[in-house]
Amino acid sequence: MNQLWQLYGFEIKKIMKNRLTIAMLIVTVLFLLIEAFTPKLYLTEEMRDEQKVLDGRIIDDALLREMAPKLVDNGTVWTDDNAPYERIAEIERGMLPENTDLADCSAEEMYREREEAIVAMMKRDQLTEGELQWWERERAKTRTPFLYRDCQGTVNLSQGMSLTLMCIMLISALCLSTVFTMEHRQRTDQLLISCRHGRGETYFIKTAAGLTVVTASCLIAAALLTILIAVLYGLDGLDAVVQLELPLSAYSFTMGRFILIQMLVMLTASVLFASFAMAMSEIIKNSLAVMGIMVGIFVFSQLELIPPQYRVLAQMKSMLPSNQISIWSLLEHRLVGTGGVYVTTYAASPVIYLLLSALLILAGKIAYDRFRVTGR
Amino acid sequence: MKLTVDRLSKQYKNKIAVDRVSFTLSEGVTGLLGANGAGKTTLMRMMTGILDPTGGEISADGVPVHTEQYRAILGYLPQDFGYYPEFTAREFVRYIAALKGLDKKHAKRKTEELLELVGLSDVADKKIKTFSGGMKQRVGIAQAIVNDPRILILDEPTAGLDPKERVRFRNLIAEIGKDTIVLFSTHIVSDIDSIAKSLLMMRDGQIIYDGAWSKEQGDLEQFYMEEFA
Numbered sequence: 056m057n058q059l060w061q062l063y064g065f066e067i068k069k070i071m072k073n074r075l076t077i078a079m080l081i082v083t084v085l086f087l088l089i090e091a092f093t094p095k096l097y098l099t100e101e102m103r104d105e106q107k108v109l110d111g112r113i114i115d116d117a118l119l120r121e122m123a124p125k126l127v128d129n130g131t132v133w134t135d136d137n138a139p140y141e142r143i144a145e146i147e148r149g150m151l152p153e154n155t156d157l158a159d160c161s162a163e164e165m166y167r168e169r170e171e172a173i174v175a176m177m178k179r180d181q182l183t184e185g186e187l188q189w190w191e192r193e194r195a196k197t198r199t200p201f202l203y204r205d206c207q208g209t210v211n212l213s214q215g216m217s218l219t220l221m222c223i224m225l226i227s228a229l230c231l232s233t234v235f236t237m238e239h240r241q242r243t244d245q246l247l248i249s250c251r252h253g254r255g256e257t258y259f260i261k262t263a264a265g266l267t268v269v270t271a272s273c274l275i276a277a278a279l280l281t282i283l284i285a286v287l288y289g290l291d292g293l294d295a296v297v298q299l300e301l302p303l304s305a306y307s308f309t310m311g312r313f314i315l316i317q318m319l320v321m322l323t324a325s326v327l328f329a330s331f332a333m334a335m336s337e338i339i340k341n342s343l344a345v346m347g348i349m350v351g352i353f354v355f356s357q358l359e360l361i362p363p364q365y366r367v368l369a370q371m372k373s374m375l376p377s378n379q380i381s382i383w384s385l386l387e388h389r390l391v392g393t394g395g396v397y398v399t400t401y402a403a404s405p406v407i408y409l410l411l412s413a414l415l416i417l418a419g420k421i422a423y424d425r426f427r428v429t430g431r
Numbered sequence: 432m433k434l435t436v437d438r439l440s441k442q443y444k445n446k447i448a449v450d451r452v453s454f455t456l457s458e459g460v461t462g463l464l465g466a467n468g469a470g471k472t473t474l475m476r477m478m479t480g481i482l483d484p485t486g487g488e489i490s491a492d493g494v495p496v497h498t499e500q501y502r503a504i505l506g507y508l509p510q511d512f513g514y515y516p517e518f519t520a521r522e523f524v525r526y527i528a529a530l531k532g533l534d535k536k537h538a539k540r541k542t543e544e545l546l547e548l549v550g551l552s553d554v555a556d557k558k559i560k561t562f563s564g565g566m567k568q569r570v571g572i573a574q575a576i577v578n579d580p581r582i583l584i585l586d587e588p589t590a591g592l593d594p595k596e597r598v599r600f601r602n603l604i605a606e607i608g609k610d611t612i613v614l615f616s617t618h619i620v621s622d623i624d625s626i627a628k629s630l631l632m633m634r635d636g637q638i639i640y641d642g643a644w645s646k647e648q649g650d651l652e653q654f655y656m657e658e659f660a
Binding site for chain 1: 443481505527529
């Protein structure tokens with residue numbers, strides 16, 4: 056047991072001694088700093104203060120009537136005089152059909168339009184009758200009218216997580232795709248597999264080391280981002296409903312719960328990335344090809360290629376990690392399950408990611424066991 | 432201990448690399464001579480379990496080659512010895528020691544002992560990538576014997592060593608060979624003629640000579656040149 060821990064330590068050392076790993080960790084920190092500071096460049100202290108003026112107000116008729124005379128060009132021009140209403144107008148516009156006159160709409164109409172738009176969106180996404188009923192119950196948990204909260208910090212945090220995930224994907228692709236290929240390229244594979252623990256335990260120890268590096272990077276990056284955002288913008292609005300950011304979402308989450316869910320999904324996605332990179336590095340024994348596949352899948356996930364009528368494919372694509380770790384995932388209402396038993400993709404994705412990771416690790420083990428040194 | 436190779440064959444598509452080879456090795460150094468392409472490396476790879484034979488069997492006192500029990504008593508220095516460039520000599524030998532199942536304390540002691548033995552103690556904390564070819568080969572030798580193997584397979588271990596290192600290495604192998612089965616492949620006769628208690632000669636995948644070489648049989652180098660030139 057003692058020597059297996061030693062091996063685990065050496066395998067982590069091998070990954071960390073790779074210059075690419077250090078470079079990627081530095082790039083990740085830089086990206087997170089840029090992501091955290093960028094909103095500061097667009098948002099002055101005065102603008103931040105103006106967003107807080109209406110914090111705690113209910114978005115009801117009284118607030119809409121108060122806002123109506125201050126709207127210029129249907130809420131597209133903002134000055135010192137009307138700036139505090141900018142977010143309220145954005146939320147209202149998010150619930151209403153395009154080009155609706157904001158000043159002419161009552162709160163009741165606005166919330167009714169929202170309900171209708173959500174149902175239309177769900178039907179477009181081919182939700183079954185069972186799913187529609189499930190969402191009806193879920194929607195009943197979200198109370199209207201909404202309470203306006205200033206949640207700039209929490210929105211920045213949720214947006215920053217998409218970038219964090221991309222960094223974790225790149226760390227996995229660039230640093231872990233060499234875990235096994237390096238042994239073949241440097242011809243250390245023959246030493247490894249002729250050693251006592253080389254055949255059985257070593258594969259799992261190498262995999263565990265890779266998983267440790269990536270999941271630790273993920274946790275550290277998420278913690279760093281949270282601290283940066285908390286220091287720069289505060290984390291007010293954790294109790295705000297997610298509809299303040301995406302009014303057409305049917306989820307009955309608060310922003311705080313959404314962020315926690317995103318972090319959990321991101322952690323399991325990092326396990327998937329790491330497992331994929333390492334297993335593929337042993338199966339296809341070409342780190343460049345592994346990197347290409349991973350970046351290719353990431354790019355594919357960002358393209359709008361599958362129309363919603365191809366429900367299964369569209370849902371599979373929406374469940375790719377880069378789509379799950381996104382504020383837009385709040386508009387993903389397709390559920391997983393049948394016969395009245397459904398779970399949201401936020402509940403299904405971590406389980407699917409972990410199952411896929413286990414399968415990939417197993418496939419890698421089969422390739423590792425089959426490997427024999429020939430033809431050099 | 433007896434290391435038995437029984438009707439061992441390896442065929443790659445239409446090429447037979449090793450052709451029904453049988454022999455038994457016991458403690459002592461056995462030299463494996465043969466020209467390039469004779470099948471020495473293929474034979475040795477099969478004897479270390481990193482390559483599967485097409486037919487035949489290998490076992491040490493009845494323990495088959497593909498078992499952990501066999502690997503536990505094996506030491507191997509491949510012809511194309513690979514290393515981790517960013518590791519120091521000390522880290523590398525300690526890593527292999529862990530792979531071979533030595534506990535931390537034992538691995539540490541053994542590593543220091545071997546680095547001293549191969550003359551690398553003063554550069555033990557330098558990265559292997561900064562080493563000369565001969566120094567790298569000495570790291571390879573240290574890793575091969577770190578577990579005090581009962582079976583030691585050395586595939587052209589003297590490649591890259593200077594004459595002084597060659598002599599030192601020969602003496603070391605002779606010492607190890609007193610209670611270890613050592614199979615030492617080379618195509619340089621002088622590497623083994625003074626230390627090998629027996630010889631295996633390979634040509635076209637077959638063993639053409641198996642046994643001890645006595646002075647009465649003539650000059651080994653000359654015989655080798657006649658057979659393999």
